[in-house]
Amino acid sequence: MTTVERDTATPAHDTRRRTTRSPSRTRSSTTRASPAPTSKRSPSPIITFQSTSLSPEHPKGVHNITRKVIKRLEGLGHLEMIEIDSPLLEEDESSSGQDEQMELEKMLYALGREAVESTEACAIGANGSANGHAKVTKKAKTDLEIPRKVLHSSIGFFTLYLYVSEGEVSKIVFVLWMALCVIVPADLLRFSSKRFARTYETYLGFLMRESERDSVNGVVWYILGVNFVLSLYPQDVATVAILILSWADTAASTIGRLYGSSTSRLPARVPLLRLPLAPRKSLAGFIAAAVTGAAIAFGFWGFVAPLRAGGRDITWAWDGGVRGAAGASFGGGGALGLVALSVVAGVVSAVAEALDLGSLDDNLTLPIISGGCILGFFKLVGLAASWLTSS
Structure with a gap:
């Protein structure tokens, strides 16, 4: 870089402007009156x-x-x-x-x-x-992750369609496992190839959270959680668990981002049960998850479940309440039973969504915990009804 010199002959009013001289073309003070060359x-x-x-x-x-x-x-x-x-x-x-x-x-x-x-x-x-x-x-602009939430919620509608149309669970599970065989290698490849990672994020980055760019994609945990409940739970309970994952989780995240700062934070642990809760969760998101989970259970077992095979394969029915494996009814039916079931589903949804389980992704834990708790509630009602009948 060439040096910058100040022209001592420049008038006082122009001393702030820097002028330089080219090493190969030094001008003397006698040639200052000549026309100005182009710079x-x-x-x-x-x-x-x-x-x-x-x-x-x-x-x-x-x-x-x-x-x-x-x-x-x-x-x-x-x-x-x-x-x-x-x-x-x-x-x-x-x-x-x-x-x-x-x-x-x-x-x-x-x-x-x-x-x-x-x-x-x-x-x-x-x-x-x-x-x-x-x-x-x-107030910073809230990132609602709209593309991600739209995909997250749409799976719930697709699940309802498969349930009502009496789709075979085994085929659905098989298709999901095949999808994992493609998604998992692609997700691992982006950690070892920067070029592939750039291409991957160019087309799918709008569906990812910032935290997922350096960790396993949430879609992997989502499919694992769905396959778990479809393989081990009754079809109606598994469907409700997937709906809670799709809709209750979305409602909790959206309402929490919008109004969480206006409400108090959740306590460190669940009262009585002493289960750890995530410190970032708010009361607004907790209430949204509870209301959505209760609405899912009420709408599904009250109106949607009877549409599949005439209501023969459901775990809870309006007439008779909780059903056993052989089709025996244990009671707890009617409006009161449906309201009780909805309240339990709402509380379970909210608690399961707010739990802090370390590095475990809620896309995996939410359907497993919510579906397992609802199924456990049915088991308790059946045991209580059997005990009351025998006594």
Whole structure:
């Protein structure tokens, strides 16, 4: 980089403009009156700036920030400094240069002012108040993960369709296992190949959370959880567990992001049971999951379940309540039984969604825990009914 020299013959009013001399073309003071040659610029130039004194009314802090901004602009390493081989500037050029310098100072002053105000706002928001002013807070834009939530919720509708159309569970499980045979290798390959990772995230990144870019994709845990409940639980219980995963989890996440800051956080543990709860969960999300889970159970066993095979394969029926493996009824039917079942499903959904199980993904644990608890409730009702009948 060539050195930048100050022309000592330049008038006093133009001392702020930097001028340079080309090593190969040195001009003497006798040739200053000749016409100004055109300056030759480098391919990617940046013109250096020199700060001047700001007016007295400008705050000292803003003045210091402006100086730092100018130094940062001059220190950008990826651009080149140019040399300007110019003679004595004419009066109009000098005036134009002064106008440009003033415009630059105004712009930098505005940037400095904005930086100072931003710092003051952060300090006020942290302390609650400052110098008698009201608390200043800036609400960040909430990321609702809409594409991810749409896909998450759509699986619930697809599950309902397969249940009502009497789709074979074994075929569904087989298709899901085949999908895992493609998804898992692709997910592992992006950890070892940066080029593949860029391609993967280009097309599927909008469905991923930021935390999943360096960990296993949530889709893997989702499919594992669905296959688990479809393979081990009765079809109606497994369907409700998948609906809770699709809709209750989505409701809890969305409402929690929107209104969680306006409500209190959940306690560290579930009362009585002492189960750990995630510290990031809010009361708003907990209530959303409970209401959605209760609505799922009420709507499914009250209206949807009887549509499959005439209601012969369901675990709970309006007439007779809980059913055993041989089709025997144990009671707990009717409106009261449906309300009790809905309340249990709602509480189970909310607690299972809020549990903190370490590194386990809730896409895996939520359907397993919610479906297992609902099935356990049916078992308890059956045992209680058998005990009351025998006694």
